[in-house]
Amino acid sequence: MATLQLKSIVKEFGETSVIKGVDLDVNDREFVVFVGPSGCGKSTLLRIIAGLESASSGDILIDDKRINDIGPAERGLAMVFQSYALYPHMTVEDNMGFSLRLAGISKAERRDKVLAAAQILQLEELLDRKPKALSGGQRQRVAIGRAIVRNPSIFLFDEPLSNLDAALRVQMRIELARLHDELDATMIYVTHDQIEAMTMADKIVVLQKGEVEQVGSPMELYHHPRNRFVAGFIGSPT
Numbered sequence: 001m002a003t004l005q006l007k008s009i010v011k012e013f014g015e016t017s018v019i020k021g022v023d024l025d026v027n028d029r030e031f032v033v034f035v036g037p038s039g040c041g042k043s044t045l046l047r048i049i050a051g052l053e054s055a056s057s058g059d060i061l062i063d064d065k066r067i068n069d070i071g072p073a074e075r076g077l078a079m080v081f082q083s084y085a086l087y088p089h090m091t092v093e094d095n096m097g098f099s100l101r102l103a104g105i106s107k108a109e110r111r112d113k114v115l116a117a118a119q120i121l122q123l124e125e126l127l128d129r130k131p132k133a134l135s136g137g138q139r140q141r142v143a144i145g146r147a148i149v150r151n152p153s154i155f156l157f158d159e160p161l162s163n164l165d166a167a168l169r170v171q172m173r174i175e176l177a178r179l180h181d182e183l184d185a186t187m188i189y190v191t192h193d194q195i196e197a198m199t200m201a202d203k204i205v206v207l208q209k210g211e212v213e214q215v216g217s218p219m220e221l222y223h224h225p226r227n228r229f230v231a232g233f234i235g236s237p238t
């Protein structure tokens with residue numbers, strides 16, 4: 001099980017408040033999408049959840065335990081970045097197994113986990129290739145595979161499809177929905193693309209200027225936007 005709670009999260013960079021008191025409940029196995037215009041704080045909030053950035057104040061709870069009381073390896077979080085960040089000199093297999101190697105997991109066990117992830121992502125034929133010999137979509141799958149091998153209970157995605165062309169984005173959305181079903185995991189997905197939010201989310205969190213404007217299902221937001229900003233952003237009829 002993995003529930004996540006954000007309590008009054010604030011983030012300041014110097015004098016500037018970038019996240020201004022965010023409260024949010026994420027349920028086990030929910031697909032939650034953070035959506036909002038560029039610069040509204042989506043990546044910062046995700047990085048705080050990932051533990052890559054610390055909040056200026058507020059609390060994060062995973063399964064009712066404060067995140068600071070849980071060791072990084074026990075939090076069950078894995079992040080997939082927009083820029084893939086694959087190691088160019090390593091094969092697909094070594095890229096996918098790298099975090100396991102750092103964790104001291106044996107070569108045989110690494111291979112098992114990488115093969116299982118490669119199967120889910122249809123990468124079995126490509127394990128010996130280097131990243132430069134892959135298409136954009138294949139590289140993105142490897143980046144997702146690096147998260148899957150760690151068997152996280154919460155996946156964090158930061159605009160994972162924004163470097164892909166339109167047709168591939170549509171295909172990857174379908175694949176991510178399938179992955180969500182297959183892996184039984186909680187997913188938090190950041191995007192500035194309202195179509196992605198509307199088609200993928202169980203729950204959408206609309207952010208503007210570091211604040212939550214509205215939280216709801218795609219249909220709730222579409223039919224009952226709380227204000228003009230949400231209506232405009234979601235594309236509700238006016």
Ligand code: ADP
Pocket residue numbers: 013018036037038039040041042043044045
């Ligand atoms: P988004 O992902 O929604 O585009 P970000 O979370 O990247 O937004 O950024 C939110 C705001 O915080 C922006 O105004 C950005 O310039 C600012 N910001 C992000 N990281 C830093 C940082 N390390 N130092 C100062 N300001 C930052």
Ligand code: MG
Pocket residue numbers: 042043044
């Ligand atoms: Mg961002």
